[in-house]
Amino acid sequence: MARALVLAGVALTMGACSLSSSSNAPKPAPLENITPSLQARVVWEARVDSVKFPLTITALDDRFVVGGSDGVISAISAKDGTTLWRAEVGKGLTAGVGSDGRFAAAVTRDNELVVTEGDRILWRKAMTTPVVTAPFVAGERVFVLTLDRAVLAFDAADGRRLWELRRPGEPLTLQQSGVIGAYQNTLLVGQGPRLAGVDPTRGLLLWEASVASPRGTNEVERLADLVGPMGRDKDTFCARAFQSAVACVNAERGNAIWSRNVGGSRGLGVDAAIVVGGDASDRLTAWGTRNGDVQWTADQFQNRKLSAPLVTAKSVIVGDGEGYVHFLSRDKGQTIQRLSTDSSGVVAAPVQSGDTVLIATRSGRLFALRQD
Numbered sequence: 001m002a003r004a005l006v007l008a009g010v011a012l013t014m015g016a017c018s019l020s021s022s023s024n025a026p027k028p029a030p031l032e033n034i035t036p037s038l039q040a041r042v043v044w045e046a047r048v049d050s051v052k053f054p055l056t057i058t059a060l061d062d063r064f065v066v067g068g069s070d071g072v073i074s075a076i077s078a079k080d081g082t083t084l085w086r087a088e089v090g091k092g093l094t095a096g097v098g099s100d101g102r103f104a105a106a107v108t109r110d111n112e113l114v115v116t117e118g119d120r121i122l123w124r125k126a127m128t129t130p131v132v133t134a135p136f137v138a139g140e141r142v143f144v145l146t147l148d149r150a151v152l153a154f155d156a157a158d159g160r161r162l163w164e165l166r167r168p169g170e171p172l173t174l175q176q177s178g179v180i181g182a183y184q185n186t187l188l189v190g191q192g193p194r195l196a197g198v199d200p201t202r203g204l205l206l207w208e209a210s211v212a213s214p215r216g217t218n219e220v221e222r223l224a225d226l227v228g229p230m231g232r233d234k235d236t237f238c239a240r241a242f243q244s245a246v247a248c249v250n251a252e253r254g255n256a257i258w259s260r261n262v263g264g265s266r267g268l269g270v271d272a273a274i275v276v277g278g279d280a281s282d283r284l285t286a287w288g289t290r291n292g293d294v295q296w297t298a299d300q301f302q303n304r305k306l307s308a309p310l311v312t313a314k315s316v317i318v319g320d321g322e323g324y325v326h327f328l329s330r331d332k333g334q335t336i337q338r339l340s341t342d343s344s345g346v347v348a349a350p351v352q353s354g355d356t357v358l359i360a361t362r363s364g365r366l367f368a369l370r371q372d
Contacts, residue, residue: 043368067096079356098135113131133179190227235252274288281303283298319345324346
């Protein structure tokens, strides 16, 4: 079954890539003329190896933890871009790096889970099923979401396997970063079109809330995996179900607050006021976090291969496939600033640590931005 799931995921990913690179693919919308009304600048740059996997960057209070295709993971100061530590974990990575500030975890191309404490490798563990989602590290545990959406928990210090939660499998899954996080003492994981609350000490299912109700005539049309990143405001968590819906869930009660049918394949940006996500043609929509009402739509970036957005106090930030970083007004979705990185394209959702926003490109360049 694991082999079938992997092949299905690879086929779907390759199909999407072939379609996007076809000469018949829609051309990206030209860059609009703008009059900047926000000051933004690059304050430092750093570099990792090129990114050939679903990259997720972990943002902590004072640092970013990131990995490259060469299997090197590192912690970088959010203040000035200096390298705080780096560790060579072996062959290249298949997913991003998870960290709680003390421990860091990544999965290599040999499908080994590797955990470090700073630059010191603590242990390695072979995974039996491929992993494309960054491990989640919390409470001195490492949680791994596999391609078939099973969840495994390990002791962060010594690698002891603590438990495994394996739900009835979906016929197909995506070879794309899934959803895993936490609310207080509850582990949150995406399993198919549902967000599940799990007891992190025993691996028992506490609740599950439907983000989407898949419909279609075949398994591909009904594919509705939750895709990362997931956004959060206090006890409200919002996620996208691939090609199906966007929804917000109350993690305290374990129930859906609202859901909207909308296509798309990238994660969401969220704060207390708005939830922002793009659809299949890169049209951005902002919904009210509490009620799901549409606040605005922005269609100036159609077919520009947008990243998932980041919602900040001053703007909504999104990168595109040509390496541009766009800043939108929070109230209307108008473009208020634009910066360029490099032509390899923005490869991951922007993340924020303090007042520093980090952008990563496919070539491995890291750009730290600040809004003034």
